[in-house]
Amino acid sequence: MNQISRSILVFRLGILDWSDKVSVILRRLFVALLALIILWWGLLPEIALAQTQTAPPPQRVLQPTKTQTPPVQSSIQPYLNRVIKQLTEFRLDNGLKFIVLERHQAPVVSFITYANVGGVDEPDGKTGVAHFLEHLAFKGTTRIGTENYKAEKPLLETLERLDGQIKTAKANGKKDEVARLEAEFKRVEAQAAKLVKQNELGRIVEQAGGVGLNANTSTEATRYLYSFPANKLELWMSLESERFLDPVIRREFYKERDVILEERRMRVENSPIGLMVEKFIDTAYKVHPYRRPVIGYDKDIRNLTPEDVQKFFDTHYVPSNLTIAIVGDVNPAEVKKLAQTYFGRYQAKTKAVEEIPVEPPQQQTREVTLQLPSQPWYLEGYHRPAITHPDNAVYEIIGSLLSDGRTSRLYKSLVEKQRLALNAQGYSGFPGDKYPNLMLFYALTAPGHTVDELAVALRQEIDKLKTEPVATVDLERVKTQARAGLLRTLDSNMGMAQQLLEYEVKTGSWRNLFKQLDDISAVTTADIVRVAKETFTPKNRTIGKLLSKEA
Structure with a gap:
C-alpha cells in the first residue's frame, strides 16, 4: 500500500491519534492526503483533478528521453534559440494546430492532445460534463472497443x-x-x-510499445497523452484522430457515471479536507466558474445524459479548439504529412464563444468554517491576476518565498520555530491560472494548538513582505530554485510537450514559457513589496477553518 493509499485509509477510518508513538508517520500521511486533494482541484497544470488511466503498466517501461537541463544563466535566450531551431509549428486548414519539437537522443516520442476546454466551460446544471467526456474518450469508436x-x-x-x-x-x-x-x-x-471489447484502445497502445496512456481534466483544459516508440508515429496519428472523429459517447456511459459518483464520494463527501476545499473555493468566488468542482456536483453528475455529453463534445472539440504537441525523435515533414492525412479529415467548425463571467473585486474578508471528524486545518487565500498579467513572475516568487519546501518562511516559522503546525504550504494559481485566481496557503495544526494561533502566525509572515524588503541572498536563492524547477519540467519529452502547450494556449505563444524564466530573473525586492501590499489585504482575504469534531 503506497503512502497516499495508507493516508486515505487511516483518514477514512478516523483513527488518527496524534499522541501515539507513530504520530510522526501519520502526520506525513495525512499531509499527503491534503496534497492529493489540492492537486485534484487542479493546482498544477500537469496533475489535474480527474485522471483516467486505461492501460495497465507494461512489464518493460519505456523511459522518456532525458536531456541535460541547461544551467541557470543571466538570460534564457541561448536555450530558447536552440529550441526555436528544433521546433516546427503549423496549422491545418481546419484550424487544428501542431507544435513539433525534435529531440533525437532516443527513439521515443511523447504526444499530448490539448483540448482548450475544462470545468469553467460547463453550462450551469451540467457540472462534471468535461470530466465525464474525458472518461468516455477511452471507450473507443465504432470500430475500436466493439x-x-x-x-x-x-x-x-x-x-x-x-x-x-x-x-x-x-x-x-x-x-x-x-x-x-x-x-x-x-x-x-x-x-x-x-x-464491448474492454480497454481495446489501451491494449493496442501497450502491444505497440506505448506507455503512459492517460488523460486529465482541469478547470480550463483537458489533456490526452501517451508515449510511443518513434516508429509508431503513424499508429498514433490513426488512433488519436479516430478517437475524436468517431467516438461512441454512449458506450458504458452509466457504468462510468457510477465510477465518477464513487470518485466524488471518496474525495469529497467522505473526506473532511475534500469537503473543506470545495466549501472554501465556493466562498472565495461568487460568479466565476472556478467556484465549481471539476468533478461536478452529485446532483449534476446523476442527471447528465449521453445527449448532454455529445452536445458538449460537438461544441468544444472542434479543430480550432485543439492543439497537439509532439516531442521526441520525429521528422517534422513526416509529422505534417501524416497530420494532414489523418487529422485533416476533421471538419472545420466555428469555435464556441467564451462566455466566462468576470469575478468582481472582493470587498471584505470572507470566511467558512466546518466542524468534522478531522485534525484542524487552516486555509487562507488571496485573489491574484491571471498568468498573462505582467506581475505573474512576482506572484510566483512570493509563493516560493513563503511556502516552497522546508526552506520557506512558513515552514521555518510555523513548523520548525513556533511548532504551531505539522505542515505549512501554499500555492500560487489555485484552482487554475488562465483566469484571475487565488494564492492559497494551508496548514495542519500541531497538537495543543488552534487554527486561530496558526492564522495569526501565518499572517505575520505574510505581512513581513509588505514592510521588510527581502534579503538579496534569499531572493536570489528563490529565483534560482524557481528557474531550475521550471527547467526540470522541460527535461523529459512529456514535460516539454505539456509546458509548450500550456503557454501556447493560455498566453498565445509557447515562447512565453521562456520569457517567464527571464521574468523571474527580473523580479526585485521592490516588486515584492508592491505586489504584497496590493494583494495581502483584509478585504481580499478568504479564510477556511476545518475544526475537529469527535466522530
Whole structure:
C-alpha cells in the first residue's frame, strides 16, 4: 500500500491519534492526503483533478528521453534559440494546430492532445460534463472497443431511453414502474456489455510499445497523452484522430457515471479536507466558474445524459479548439504529412464563444468554517491576476518565498520555530491560472494548538513582505530554485510537450514559457513589496477553518 493509499485509509477510518508513538508517520500521511486533494482541484497544470488511466503498466517501461537541463544563466535566450531551431509549428486548414519539437537522443516520442476546454466551460446544471467526456474518450469508436457496433448501437439507444423513463417514474413516485424499468435496464445493459471489447484502445497502445496512456481534466483544459516508440508515429496519428472523429459517447456511459459518483464520494463527501476545499473555493468566488468542482456536483453528475455529453463534445472539440504537441525523435515533414492525412479529415467548425463571467473585486474578508471528524486545518487565500498579467513572475516568487519546501518562511516559522503546525504550504494559481485566481496557503495544526494561533502566525509572515524588503541572498536563492524547477519540467519529452502547450494556449505563444524564466530573473525586492501590499489585504482575504469534531 503506497503512502497516499495508507493516508486515505487511516483518514477514512478516523483513527488518527496524534499522541501515539507513530504520530510522526501519520502526520506525513495525512499531509499527503491534503496534497492529493489540492492537486485534484487542479493546482498544477500537469496533475489535474480527474485522471483516467486505461492501460495497465507494461512489464518493460519505456523511459522518456532525458536531456541535460541547461544551467541557470543571466538570460534564457541561448536555450530558447536552440529550441526555436528544433521546433516546427503549423496549422491545418481546419484550424487544428501542431507544435513539433525534435529531440533525437532516443527513439521515443511523447504526444499530448490539448483540448482548450475544462470545468469553467460547463453550462450551469451540467457540472462534471468535461470530466465525464474525458472518461468516455477511452471507450473507443465504432470500430475500436466493439464486437459489432451495428448490434450494439440500438442497445445503447435503448439504455438512454430507459434511463429517461426511470428518472420520470422516480419523479412521479411510481415505485412499481421504477422497479420494472430498472430490471429491463439491467437486462439490456448486460446485452450491450457482451459486445464491448474492454480497454481495446489501451491494449493496442501497450502491444505497440506505448506507455503512459492517460488523460486529465482541469478547470480550463483537458489533456490526452501517451508515449510511443518513434516508429509508431503513424499508429498514433490513426488512433488519436479516430478517437475524436468517431467516438461512441454512449458506450458504458452509466457504468462510468457510477465510477465518477464513487470518485466524488471518496474525495469529497467522505473526506473532511475534500469537503473543506470545495466549501472554501465556493466562498472565495461568487460568479466565476472556478467556484465549481471539476468533478461536478452529485446532483449534476446523476442527471447528465449521453445527449448532454455529445452536445458538449460537438461544441468544444472542434479543430480550432485543439492543439497537439509532439516531442521526441520525429521528422517534422513526416509529422505534417501524416497530420494532414489523418487529422485533416476533421471538419472545420466555428469555435464556441467564451462566455466566462468576470469575478468582481472582493470587498471584505470572507470566511467558512466546518466542524468534522478531522485534525484542524487552516486555509487562507488571496485573489491574484491571471498568468498573462505582467506581475505573474512576482506572484510566483512570493509563493516560493513563503511556502516552497522546508526552506520557506512558513515552514521555518510555523513548523520548525513556533511548532504551531505539522505542515505549512501554499500555492500560487489555485484552482487554475488562465483566469484571475487565488494564492492559497494551508496548514495542519500541531497538537495543543488552534487554527486561530496558526492564522495569526501565518499572517505575520505574510505581512513581513509588505514592510521588510527581502534579503538579496534569499531572493536570489528563490529565483534560482524557481528557474531550475521550471527547467526540470522541460527535461523529459512529456514535460516539454505539456509546458509548450500550456503557454501556447493560455498566453498565445509557447515562447512565453521562456520569457517567464527571464521574468523571474527580473523580479526585485521592490516588486515584492508592491505586489504584497496590493494583494495581502483584509478585504481580499478568504479564510477556511476545518475544526475537529469527535466522530
